[in-house]
Amino acid sequence: MPLHAPKPAILVLEDGRTFHGESYGAEGETFGEAVFSTGMTGYQETLTDPSYHQQVVVMTAPHIGNTGINDEDMESTRIWVAGYVVRDPARVPSNWRSQRSLDDELVAQGVVGISGIDTRALTRHLRERGAMRVGISSVESDPAALLAKVTASAEMQGANLSAAVSVSEAYVVPAVGEKKFTVAAVDLGIKANTPRMMAERGIEVHVLPATSTLAEVLAVSPDGLFFSNGPGDPAATTRQVELLQSALDAGLPYFGICFGNQLFGRALGFGTYKLKYGHRGINQPVMDRTTGKVEVTAHNHGFAVDAPLEGSTETPYGTATVSHVCLNDDVVEGLELRDAAGALKSFSVQYHPEAAAGPHDAAYLFDRFCDLMAARTTAQEA
Structure with missing residues (x-):
């Protein structure tokens, strides 16, 4: 886990809804289709499922990362999600099979994420408005500037991936x-x-x-x-x-x-x-x-x-x-x-x-x- 305090980060949806949180995983900026996953277990399998290519996954379960990451549960050779959104990341993984923390793995694979936001509110918004494009950034603090990049990003409809x-x-x-x-x-x-x-x-x-x-x-x-x-x-x-x-x-x-x-x-x-x-x-x-x-x-x-x-x-x-x-x-x-x-x-x-x-x-x-x-x-x- 990082020894320094995480950087502030923002999440901006295509319709302008904005959430403020902290950088989780790699620092930077990413774009994709915002979707939510209701699984309480199996986050490693979700992350490495190629079906999530170009999607930013919001985890509805509030506590993620407690079992860490191991080399046996990978569903492919890499993490495929475009971004990762969690409410309360585990500070220390605790499982006999864990080899490293989820945060360290996200950093190592360059996956930009955000934590500390109200994922329940975000999920309700997506349920009411539908899946839509989204951006996460720990390098851009202006929501309007990030929104302009979101609306210029690729859509899932019509994508051959x-x-x-x-x-x-x-x-x-x-x-x-x-x-x-x-x-x-x-x-x-x-x-x-x-x-x-x-x-x-x-x-x-x-x-x-x-x-x-x-x-x-x-x-x-x-x-x-x-x-x-x-x-x-x-x-x-x-x-x-x-x-x-x-x-x-x-x-x-x-x-x-x-x-x-x-x-x-x-x-x-x-x-x-x-x-x-x-x-x-x-x-x-x-x-x-x-x-x-x-x-x-x-x-x-x-x-x-x-x-x-x-x-x-x-x-x-x-x-x-x-x-x-x-x-x-x-x-x-x-x-x-x-x-x-x-x-x-x-x-x-x-x-x-x-x-x-x-x-x-x-x-x-x-x-x-x-x-x-x-x-x-x-x-x-x-």
Whole structure:
């Protein structure tokens, strides 16, 4: 922790609302889309989730940093948030796994943050007015000057960001124990726990760059195709939609998470739209309409699929239905694609069944993907 007193800092929202606090993490200036996360645990996983690229995350839990930072819980190789907002940062981390403080890690990675502000008031403002652009600065004390920079910064709507967070070269995560399946996983901002959970089920995971072609996908002889979570506006992402449509034409089973759900929706002919303030945190109730089971799930999305909650939709690839729905606001949280005989061909969910910090209610979806690939293998052998 720093030995000197923190510098004053200001946070200015796009609509002019201003908060005064203290610099937390690196000193400087940063801009992004202001969003709030309701998780009381798992801040390290949030910080290192590539889906938060170009977003300034406001933590609704008042006390952050008490368990420090370790090298095992990273979801990627770096912190991706554009800025970090907390009310009461821990002065001293206390956990047997802690290797350094959160503040030191933010400084080391150049992440500008602010502390000591009323995050409850800020969250209420975002709930009422919606997610918006924001600036944090410990080098500019004039709110009007910072506001001018905020309004000149990039917006999230229309942003194509997947290539910025994806790997540049493919890599393989081997299956644990006996290899049962091979999956081509297109990295749009993948979290480390996703291929890990697949590997535990006997899947050899080939993680491919976001720019991969159908030929590159088929070159690994996959039993299934996976699209990961990721940042940006799905309406601005067309290359991966075309790849997915070609894969569906080829009869490849598909499983998508979060951004992968939005792109699946667009591939099937549905639209997407920006939510007012999005879903973020680890306490969102979702119903799996195929089983009637209600799950508490982890979310991080500012966009959603515009598909009818009732009935089915005929697409060039089969019959599509909404399989999961958020019980808070009826947002589409999952899609299914079935053939003429009613057999499942592909599916996706808007939330995170791989949530490393929990909850783990939806981990069964990886088993559902295995069942889908096994059924295809059986049909091919028949």
